[in-house]
Amino acid sequence: MTGVEEKKSTNIILFSGDYDKAMAAYIIANGAAAYDHEVTIFHTFWGLNALRKDENIPVKKGALEKMFAKMMPRGSESMGLSKMHFAGMGPKLIKKVMKKHNALSLNELVDMAKEQDINLVACTMTMDLLGLQKEELLDDVQYAGVAAYLADAEDGNVNLFI
Amino acid sequence: MTGVEEKKSTNIILFSGDYDKAMAAYIIANGAAAYDHEVTIFHTFWGLNALRKDENIPVKKGALEKMFAKMMPRGSESMGLSKMHFAGMGPKLIKKVMKKHNALSLNELVDMAKEQDINLVACTMTMDLLGLQKEELLDDVQYAGVAAYLADAEDGNVNLFI
Amino acid sequence: MTGVEEKKSTNIILFSGDYDKAMAAYIIANGAAAYDHEVTIFHTFWGLNALRKDENIPVKKGALEKMFAKMMPRGSESMGLSKMHFAGMGPKLIKKVMKKHNALSLNELVDMAKEQDINLVACTMTMDLLGLQKEELLDDVQYAGVAAYLADAEDGNVNLFI
Numbered sequence: 001m002t003g004v005e006e007k008k009s010t011n012i013i014l015f016s017g018d019y020d021k022a023m024a025a026y027i028i029a030n031g032a033a034a035y036d037h038e039v040t041i042f043h044t045f046w047g048l049n050a051l052r053k054d055e056n057i058p059v060k061k062g063a064l065e066k067m068f069a070k071m072m073p074r075g076s077e078s079m080g081l082s083k084m085h086f087a088g089m090g091p092k093l094i095k096k097v098m099k100k101h102n103a104l105s106l107n108e109l110v111d112m113a114k115e116q117d118i119n120l121v122a123c124t125m126t127m128d129l130l131g132l133q134k135e136e137l138l139d140d141v142q143y144a145g146v147a148a149y150l151a152d153a154e155d156g157n158v159n160l161f162i
Numbered sequence: 163m164t165g166v167e168e169k170k171s172t173n174i175i176l177f178s179g180d181y182d183k184a185m186a187a188y189i190i191a192n193g194a195a196a197y198d199h200e201v202t203i204f205h206t207f208w209g210l211n212a213l214r215k216d217e218n219i220p221v222k223k224g225a226l227e228k229m230f231a232k233m234m235p236r237g238s239e240s241m242g243l244s245k246m247h248f249a250g251m252g253p254k255l256i257k258k259v260m261k262k263h264n265a266l267s268l269n270e271l272v273d274m275a276k277e278q279d280i281n282l283v284a285c286t287m288t289m290d291l292l293g294l295q296k297e298e299l300l301d302d303v304q305y306a307g308v309a310a311y312l313a314d315a316e317d318g319n320v321n322l323f324i
Numbered sequence: 325m326t327g328v329e330e331k332k333s334t335n336i337i338l339f340s341g342d343y344d345k346a347m348a349a350y351i352i353a354n355g356a357a358a359y360d361h362e363v364t365i366f367h368t369f370w371g372l373n374a375l376r377k378d379e380n381i382p383v384k385k386g387a388l389e390k391m392f393a394k395m396m397p398r399g400s401e402s403m404g405l406s407k408m409h410f411a412g413m414g415p416k417l418i419k420k421v422m423k424k425h426n427a428l429s430l431n432e433l434v435d436m437a438k439e440q441d442i443n444l445v446a447c448t449m450t451m452d453l454l455g456l457q458k459e460e461l462l463d464d465v466q467y468a469g470v471a472a473y474l475a476d477a478e479d480g481n482v483n484l485f486i
Contacts, residue, residue, distance in 0.1 A: 008478050013322070015186055017245055020369055024339055024485075027449075031470040037478070045182055046245050064259050083341055083370050094453075097388050101453055125189075129256075129263055146193040154170050154199070154319045157478045160337070160485040161186075161322040175484070177348055179407055207344055208407050226421050287351075291418075291425055308355040316332050316361070316481045323348075323484040 009038040010158040017046025018082035019091055019106060025162045026109035033116035042149045044123035050076045051122055051137045065131020076106040114140055171200040172320040179208025180244035181253055187324045188271035195278035204311045206285035210294055212238045213284055219298045227293020238268035276302055333362040334482040341370025342406035343415055349486045350433035357440035366473045368447035374400045375446055375461045389455020400430040438464055
């Protein structure tokens with residue numbers, strides 16, 4: 001927000017934990033950043049999995065939170081597809097096809113988002129609910145709640161729930 | 163719409179019948195109402211289940227509509243999860259975890275929405291399609307179609323499809 | 325965009341390949357067009373299936389792309405439901421109920437969209453990824469990428485991701 005004219009803004013809520021939906025979110029976000037939008041991806045519920053580190057981070061958790069943490073994929077490349085999952089064959093197939101067509105993987109799209117200064121926000125309320133701790137998420141992630149999302153989105157141009 | 167300055171507005175289409183997605187919709191809606199937005203949740207397709215009374219209401223229906231009514235959950239607390247449903251274990255687990263963290267249940271979020279004068283609208287077209295009747299839905303629900311939604315949303319600030 | 329006053333605009337990303345979600349997208353789009361909005365449906369990922377011709381079009385494809393093409397439904401009337409699919413019984417049931425209530429089928433909603441000059445856009449990036457070719461899609465479809473979507477949506481009134 002440096003210029004005289006206000007920047008356009010894109011605010012995406014990433015609720016889904018599906019690989020293909022997260023890809024769509026990050027492709028739109030990176031596109032909007034390239035068009036000089038101020039861009040925020042607000043990761044909530046299963047969308048938080050896209051921000052998890054892929055190694056196992058030892059943190060203290062209650063039994064319930066441990067169960068959730070175990071059941072959820074660690075990091076973007078472990079997420080499944082929203083369609084045609086086929087017991088894991090679908091994700092492998094789509095990654096093969098993406099490589100063949102030189103499409104960026106979700107991991108690479110997240111890196112590009114960081115380079116383009118897209119705000120990657122983790123929803124603190126669902127982190128608490130699912131027992132996710134800051135140590136388990138990528139560096140450079142911001143932490144906020146629904147109030148911060150609304151403050152951005154109410155003046156936003158492209159607001160999407162994915 | 164009483165002030166000189168026009169109120170900001172949030173308009174959510176709740177299409178999904180998943181407990182977690184409905185929670186997200188009601189958390190955003192309640193947040194927006196707290197920020198003094200005019201807020202409407204337009205319940206369509208499976209999202210109508212969040213407005214169903216939890217008791218069985220005897221109404222006359224055709225055979226097809228009876229089947230749909232039986233297959234669909236009665237009320238917010240009977241809805242399943244979009245992820246990790248695990249034959250009903252997922253919803254129970256998340257409710258347990260929510261209780262532990264003092265998070266509001268969907269039922270309580272719906273009550274809060276009513277207290278904050280959020281417009282809870284049931285889509286009449288899908289009610290007709292699924293054979294749902296007004297007696298089966300919560301009191302204080304408004305009835306409208308896609309035209310009413312568009313009239314609100316075209317001047318809205320935060321429009322989401324959930 | 326002919327008048328002195330600019331037209332309102334509705335821009336829908338149809339990501340989902342579910343029959344009921346595509347119906348919702350096309351009902352909102354047709355409603356918005358009736359209210360004189362400039363309307364665009366940007367079909368990406370599984371949403372492209374709504375634009376597939378229902379006959380088998382012989383085109384040259386690699387082995388991976390052939391697999392995807394085979395696994396995906398050909399045309400709107402072969403798509404499944406997001407809920408209560410029940411091994412194909414759900415879609416049949418809902419079509420029966422729709423016919424009984426004189427609701428338009430997805431096929432008819434797509435035709436109405438064309439008559440109302442709604443822009444039906446196919447995402448070229450996912451066409452490439454899934455190995456879909458122009459010959460396999462309906463006539464009157466436009467071809468574009470995320471940049472074109474953003475150019476429309478950043479000045480849009482109702483932007484939805486479905």
